Amino acid sequence: MVSLALPTGSLEAPTLELLAAADLPVSRHAPRAYRGTAGHPAVDRVVFHKPREIPVIVAGGTCDIGLTGADWVAETGAKVEVVDTLDYSKSTRSGWRVVLAVPEDHPARTVADLADGVRVATEYPAMAREYFRRSGVRATVLHSHGSTEAKIPDLADAVVEVVETGSSLRQNDLRVLDTVRRCGVNLVANPSAWADRTTRATIRTLSTLLRAAYAGPLHRLLTIVLPTDRWAHAEPLLPARWWRLDTGAAPGLVVLQGVCAAPEAAGVMTSLVERAGAIEIVETPIRRLVRDDLAGAPPRRDATH
Ligand SMILES: Nc1ncnc2c1ncn2[C@@H]1O[C@H](COP(=O)(O)OP(=O)(O)OP(=O)(O)O)[C@@H](O)[C@H]1O
Numbered sequence: 514m515v516s517l518a519l520p521t522g523s524l525e526a527p528t529l530e531l532l533a534a535a536d537l538p539v540s541r542h543a544p545r546a547y548r549g550t551a552g553h554p555a556v557d558r559v560v561f562h563k564p565r566e567i568p569v570i571v572a573g574g575t576c577d578i579g580l581t582g583a584d585w586v587a588e589t590g591a592k593v594e595v596v597d598t599l600d601y602s603k604s605t606r607s608g609w610r611v612v613l614a615v616p617e618d619h620p621a622r623t624v625a626d627l628a629d630g631v632r633v634a635t636e637y638p639a640m641a642r643e644y645f646r647r648s649g650v651r652a653t654v655l656h657s658h659g660s661t662e663a664k665i666p667d668l669a670d671a672v673v674e675v676v677e678t679g680s681s682l683r684q685n686d687l688r689v690l691d692t693v694r695r696c697g698v699n700l701v702a703n704p705s706a707w708a709d710r711t712t713r714a715t716i717r718t719l720s721t722l723l724r725a726a727y728a729g730p731l732h733r734l735l736t737i738v739l740p741t742d743r744w745a746h747a748e749p750l751l752p753a754r755w756w757r758l759d760t761g762a763a764p765g766l767v768v769l770q771g772v773c774a775a776p777e778a779a780g781v782m783t784s785l786v787e788r789a790g791a792i793e794i795v796e797t798p799i800r801r802l803v804r805d806d807l808a809g810a811p812p813r814r815d816a817t818h
């Protein structure tokens with residue numbers, strides 16, 4: 514059994530949605546309660562914490578595993594095992610960025626155009642210092658505790674800040690000068706918990722459930738009926754992963770299934786109809802998807818066809 518730290522704030526709602534989709538539904542006696550359960554025998558308790566504190570809490574062993582922003586894993590330098598990265602954020606199924614931003618009318622085109630002594634406000638002083646060290650610009654980094662954009666122009670000339678949709682930067686007449694780091698949500702584990710064989714197996718099981726629930730809705734299952742004699746036209750148009758269904762389809766027909774990224778489904782379907790004479794295609798949403806290449810492992814040679 515493991516204890517799980519979950520993020521409050523921006524990541525709270527999408528994380529709870531993901532856990533529910535992974536059949537790890539979190540229940541609490543009240544919406545603002547910080548403790549709960551995850552409806553799975555492998556999780557003994559759930560505790561909500563600020564995302565910036567989760568890496569340190571997990572490193573210290575108060576919780577065995579946690580979900581939190583990769584920005585805070587990097588910023589704190591906490592000694593945790595990063596088990597997986599899931600690219601979702603407050604409002605999208607993609608990650609977010611920590612960026613260097615300056616006022617719209619600032620003349621700089623790149624970070625190198627910033628003068629030595631530039632004042633930079635940020636919630637990420639360690640990340641910002643490392644970024645400026647690599648860039649060769651001597652910046653004065655000011656630790657901000659939020660509402661960072663407000664520090665310009667009185668307290669700072671630039672910010673190192675989270676951007677997702679870009680709306681906050683636009684509303685404060687700022688623009689992105691450079692990306693400091695791309696971020697997603699990290700599943701992190703305490704190193705001792707990870708070193709224990711039984712606990713590691715439990716963490717892997719939970720990681721697989723989360724990854725499957727994350728990946729499923731981003732993909733579609735296509736079931737395709739083709740005239741056998743159009744096979745040569747169809748093959749190059751199929752999704753990268755496909756297999757033949759030995760269904761005893763009507764003579765002269767072949768039935769296939771394939772999985773593709775959701776945004777590609779419409780294109781695959783229309784090209785198979787228009788260029789390969791497909792006579793029926795069914796697109797099915799996917800609730801959960803486990804696939805070796807999505808888990809970061811190299812695809813097995815014998816995985817499909
Ligand atoms: N669109 C987003 N906006 C802000 N944070 C996001 C977004 N997407 C993901 N995150 C993650 O959530 C963290 C912010 O968490 P939270 O909403 O609790 O804000 P906070 O700044 O830590 O606290 P507070 O809102 O109380 O100042 C970010 O540091 C980042 O790791």
Ligand SMILES: O=P(O)(O)OC[C@H]1O[C@H](OP(=O)(O)OP(=O)(O)O)[C@H](O)[C@@H]1O
Nearest residue numbers: 659660661675676677678679680681682
């Ligand atoms: O690109 P966007 O979609 O606008 O999202 C990014 C904004 O959201 C966060 O602010 P938050 O609401 O956490 O307030 P804070 O700055 O006080 O932490 C972050 O600090 C940015 O300001």
